[in-house]
Structure formats: structure tokens, C-alpha cells
Amino acid sequence: MLTKRSSGVLLHPTSLPGPYGIGELGAQARHFVDWLARAGQTYWQVMPLGPTGYGDSPYQAFSAFAGNPYLIDLTTLREEGLLHASDFEGTPDFDAGRVDFGLQYVWRMQMLGRAYAHFAFGHHPELKAAFEAFKAEEAAWLDDYALFMALKDAHGGLPWNAWEPGTRDREPQALAAAQEQLAPNIERVKFIQFLFFRQWRALRAYARERGVGVIGDIPIFVAMDSSDAWANREQFYFDEQGQPTVVAGVPPDYFSETGQLWGNPLYRWDVMEQDGFRWWIERFRGSLKLYDLIRIDHFRGFAAYWEIPYPAENAIHGRWVPAPGHALLEAVRRALGQMPIIAEDLGVITPDVEQLRDDFGLPGMAVLHFAFGGGDFSVNAFLPHNLKANQVVYTGTHDNDTSRGWWQHADEQERQNFRLYTHSDPSEETFAWQLTEIALESRPNLAIIPLQDLLNLGSEARMNFPGTSGPHNWTWRYLAADLRPDLATKLRALTERTGRVER
Template structure:
């Protein structure tokens, strides 16, 4: 398979939930467009985000109710006001939510209430006979038809989930767990309006997202989307496609995903995701995976696949274990899968997240695929481990990060690092300050100067923020995914400094 070729460029990692705004969470509205404008002024070419799916328990974008659907909490409410589907007075409670963090518990019921009001007005609108109303109805119906392969099951799944108080689908009555036709048809009849509501939210999300991507591309900005290798157990995908997972007769996993003890956790990480039945997928020529990849390529310019090593071998933990310690590595048919992808899609612009326990078989798979891997500067200065994350050891076919969504910020890392690691970082980076005052800029400059084709920095590192701005702490539940940038924090001084470094190191 041919090696992916990326022009030398750089960009910023910022999930849309972290954008500023007035209604408790970043959205696909004005602030997203302004962020793209700022990327242009900073001479950046990349905006990297986390997965955009609808989040469930724990609010993690890596544990979504669907591999296809969008997160309705990202819908821009100002756009719905401009469509006359909402009145500004109806957003009053949302406007009192905090601006520097996402309080999901307070946000979700308020935003859903606003979206329900918008949906009711949308229904009233498309029932009228004027040209504008007919056009809105046609656009909505066309979206539902084009996306029906996943939209029907997802909307039904969400309605049944609500019917049973939000519990995971493995706790539903048997006729719903096992998708009895009569039981599902009864829900379609009884709760048809609720099903349409979920379709409406997806219609609004994708209408707004496609406009955002178009604006980014038209301004020279490519979007790196993120795709988890595993889907959430409590998802429309596992409920509607049980045959592609390692489930018992009752639809419960025999084993679940995780990783062994590593940099982030002494007991490993027990993710709990269902594992694929690769034997079954092989018989279908990996149809499910190819369809998902096609969908993501319609949303993003490049796709980062999280935990890529799982295509070579994955850590399987017996269902019911409390930690990930008692797992084992099971081989996966990655070369067969990506050969099938190549045959149907061609050279897919995939980025392999190759962090963690990387063995020779994983390296061979990535080399076979030709996908660029990842380097993380925080790992480069860990004196306790051998690594190949230093800029002078990087492969040009790679992305150099100062840190990822799972890392501490650079400033937070430096503050908490052992003194020997601090000293090593300062000496390597030729830091101008023995106190590490501008260590985040030293890291950014080193990433810019590296031979890696792409250099990416979490926005928190550009802002020089500490651990208080960390986005996620792997292996923990609660207080993750909540950080938001403050309005005006990415000021002209920072933008100009980033633009200068971008030009200096030939990434513009």
C-alpha cells in the first residue's frame, strides 16, 4: 500500500465543545467560524477535533450512542433563532450556564427543551404550503432518505432508550433487546413524533456541520476528524448489528476492550467496549468498517483512528472484570481489513494513533498501510522510558504533537514532571528560561521545527494553561471533557507569534 503524502503544515487541536459561547457549550455557530478565521490569521492549515457523536454516560466523545450520528448538544441555537424556530427569550436559562466550563448535567435538559421547541415550530412550518416551507420539508425529507441506513435505527434506539428510563439496551425487555418486529413497530406507531424529533436534531446538526466544513475548506483549513476503533456497548450500532460483535445469546459481551497497565494507569484502562467478531466481518469483506470509513470521509478531510494498534492485536478482558489487568492480546486481521479498504476506497487519508504498547507486529501493520503515526513531545522527555518521540528521531510521515486530548497540558506536565525530566526538556529545547516560564512555546517551536509533516498543538498549549485546563484524564470518570476557552483568550499577540513560527519553519 502506498505511503500517504502530506504537505508540511501545522494546526490546532480543539474540540467544538470547548469553543466559547453564550449557552453553556461550544457549538457549530459564530464562534466556530471565528475560530476558523483565527486559524487563517495564525497561518494554520489544520483544525483537529475529537469525535462528534452523541455522548452518553460520562460525556466522553469516545463513548457515543452511534458511530454515525452527530451530537445534538453542538447545534447552534442562534441559527435556530434566525430560522424563526426559536425565540431569543427561550434561551434565557441557557444563557446563565457557566462560560468557562461545560456543566453537562445542567446543560442537557435545557438544550433538549430548546430543541424540542424548535422541532415543534419546524413541524408547523413544513405543514404550510408556501415555497419556503416546501423547501424546508424537501431538504429534511432528502436528508432522512439519504441517511436512512443508520438514521432509522439510531432514532428508534434513542426513543426506546427514553421509553425505559435511559438504561442500557441490555436491560430492556427481551422483545426490544432482540428487536422483535412487532415490538419495534408498536414503538414506531406510538412514538412516531419522538422518532421524528431525533431525525430533526440530526438534520440540523449535519446541516450546520457541513456548512462549517465547507467554510473551513474554502479558507484553506483541513479538518482532522477522530474515529474510535471501538464503539460503545450502549449504542445503536451494537443493538442493531449484534452479529458483528462477540456477544453471547443474550446480547451481552463475552469480552470487552481495554489496554494493559501503561503510562496513564497502573491497572490499565477498562474501556468496556464490545469487541468485533472478526471472523464474521471477514466473511462480509469488512462491509461494516468500510461503510463507517466512507461516512467519516464524507465528514472530514483526514481521519485519525484512535488505538490503531487494535487492528493488529487488541487487549481482550473477560466481561465482568473490575480492572483491565487480567486481559490478553488477541490478533486482529488489520492487513486484510485495510487491503479491502484500499480496494474500495483507495488511499484513505488515515492517521494511525500508534501510542501505547507498540510491538513489532503493529509497526509492520502501519508500514504496510503507509499511514502516518503520532509523536508526542511530552513522552519524548520521560527519562524513565526509551522512546522515539524526540523531534530528531521522527519519521517525516508522522504528526508531531505537543500533547493530545489525553495528556496534561505542557505547562501542567512540566510543573509536575521530575526535575531530571524538566532539566532534559530545557537542555534539549535550549529553553531560554531555567524556570520553564515559556516551556509551552519551547514545545510548540520544537514541534514546528521537527521533520514531521504535520505539527499539532492543543489550544491549551498555545494559551500556556496549566493542569486546570486538562481536557481528559484517562481511566477516570467525572470532570472530563468540560474545559472551554474564554472569549478573547486567543489574542492577536498569540496569533502573530504562532504565525511567525509557522512561516519560520516552512509550514505555511
């Protein structure tokens, strides 16, 4: 339960500036933390930090436990001697404002491979003990993940259910042979994970010293092509060939007339319940190592989920299936204590979802972009006067347009509703800051503002279009010059005035 007023900024680390085509966990990340501290912010909210695959979505990762190698700061590796000046010869001319994930997949993985080669040839022997300790501490997921990624590379990137039956079905003899044949690649994958966690833990400690906590995401479902699905196949609905029989999504809603066909495999909750939800307990335990607050994306799936027969062209033809959310969260609480969880309760929310959220005292979410739609908008639950203290208010999220873009593209009814409610007539230039003021002035104890709104950026800075795989999804980056000191001063003044930071 959220009891103290605070605020924060939503920014995925890939959107940080830097010289190598994507945000990294180095100097620019620390600079952003410093800026948050100067601005009086208590939290930095990020999206899932896992290794992304096809489509580049952080919500479709190769592992629910691993870190994204693209975020590893190469300058730090160079300063530590794990990369040499010669390794940077021929560095591509990267776009400062957009991530080219295809280029990252080739160039950055080559760079990380060189870092491992330098380590393997005896550079920095003092890291060996820490690396061995990391492998032992994280073996429960790391061993499966490293083997999975090595096998995936050996199969030209094919998904695990397209491998030969021996490795696809995890036959002991086939796995033993793969572990022997692919030993160097397996070790390289583990070392890259060691580098990620080493840098993330250092960054999180840096943030904690400055009074900034991290809010991170748990996507409720895992990717079809993931080590989680491959290594725990009996806990999902798969046929004998490893094809899903049903998949996840959401029915038609605000975002899409045909719903969203996510394609994630669905859990066999009955099987998970038999071992006391062991996999979920470990997943939460792993997230607590990364974050101070955990947002469960699509929380409503713990009450009931939209089951779509596989294959399908869209998400229209599905059904709601109950899930054992109470039993799961109770098992997690018994194992790990009271969890610092935010429930993403947007979309089609029914009384059972609200009951599950409230029974565990979890704060839900409110998005101000959704507050002013429709004719009789006065009953809208997202209007500021209807919000609750134990709630998290956002201007918008990564799935929304920026606030400036929203105002620019809003229909006249939405604009008129906003004018009537606020007794104001904002311009395209002033709307995003006015909505930020409304969010911080409102009752919820936690307010989160996307950085794009603080920078007053338009639709060109939108992070994601749900239900699409467009070329600009997940690619936006801000420029170092955008993070101005005067903006930090302005935000701090608002944060102090609204009682979200001590003066």
C-alpha cells in the first residue's frame, strides 16, 4: 500500500542518450538519476529489462529473469580494460534519436563477444571470483537461459519448437551433448549476464544513494520463444511438438477493434498450483533484486485471462478463463513477505479483478488520457476527483500517445470535456504541463510522468502503438541537451508545492 506522497518519471533505459545507438547503464544513466534527484523525484520507472527478440518489445523477452545485453555500457567495459581501443575501430555512425535494433543485434553482440574473449584470455582475473559467485547464485535460471541462447544461436535463431526433437524436448542425452559442444558459447552468455547485472546493481545503488528508487515491470506472460517456456514446458499449454494450443491476448478494447493477439503461451495454473507456484515465487524473488516497486503488467490476468485458440488471425474469438490469483499472491506473500506491487488494472476490469487487487491492498493505476472521453464524462473513474490515495496516477503510459500528441489528435468532445472540467483552454504548447500539474495535484500518493511529457514532445516521441509491430515501436531516444537544469528546477517546484517531496 502506498502511504507517502511521491512522484517519478517513466523512461526506459533504451531511450537514454549515448554514443552507441541505444541507452546504456553508464554515465548517461547516472546523469538521469542526478537529474531526477535535483527535480525532487522519488522514482524512476522502467519497462521490463529482459533480452528482447523479434519485434524488439521489452514485453516479449527471451527470459523472465535475464537482463538485456544491449544495455551494457561499453564505455565502462573500455575503462575496465575488458574492451580495447582497437575494438571500437569501425564503430557505426548511429542515429542519436532512434534505436536501430538490427544494428545492435550484430554490432553490440560482437563487442560483448570481444569483451568475453579478453576475459577468457586472462584479462581482469580479479573478476573471476565474482563471476563464479554470480553463476552459482543465479544458476536456477541462468543455466537454462545460457543453454537456450547457445542452442538458439546454433540453430540460426529458430524458435525452440523448431529444433530437432532431442533438444526441443530436453532429452537428457541431447542436452548433455549440447552442453559439451557449446560450452564456450554457454559461458559467454553467462559472462554477458554477469556484466549486465554488475552494471545494473551499481546503477541501482547509485540511485538509492540519491533517494531514487526503481519501479520495474513484470509482464504477466512470458514469450513463446523463451527459455522459460522451453525449460518449463509442462507448466504451459503445449502439444507434443511444442506448439501452443491456446495463446494470450485481450479482446477488442480502446486500443484495437480486433483486440490484441499477443501470442504468449498460457499457464497451466493447475500444474503451477501443485508445486506451490514455485516458478512465480522465484520470478518475484528475482524482480526484488532489480526493483524497489514492481508493476504487474496486465494484472487482470491473475483473476481471469483471455484465452485464444491457436492459431488465430486476431483476438476476437476467445473466452475468459478464471485464474487462481488469490492462491498465487498468498503463496508469494508467505514465501517473500508483503510485496511492493502496483497492479496494472487498465482495460476490461471486472469486480473479481478489483476484489483481488483490494484484498491484497495493491494500488491500481489511473491514466488521465482516459478521463475525458465520451458524452457524460462526469462518471469517469479516471477524473482527478474520483481517484484514490492508494493509486498511481499517470498522464499517459508507454502504450499511449504523448500528452502533446494526445491533445493534438483528441476529438472535439474530449477537448470540450477537458475545458469544462478544468475551466481552461490550453494550447498545444501548454497542455502537457497542465496535465502534469493535474497529476501531481491529484489525490493518489504516487504520480508518474513520462519524460516525453516533461519535454513537451509530440507523437513523434511515442514509445509504442499497441497491437502493432511498427518500425518506430520502442525506438525513441532523447538527446542529452534535452535534459535541462531549468526543467528540473520547474519540476521540483511543482513537486514541493504538491507535497510530494520535502522542501
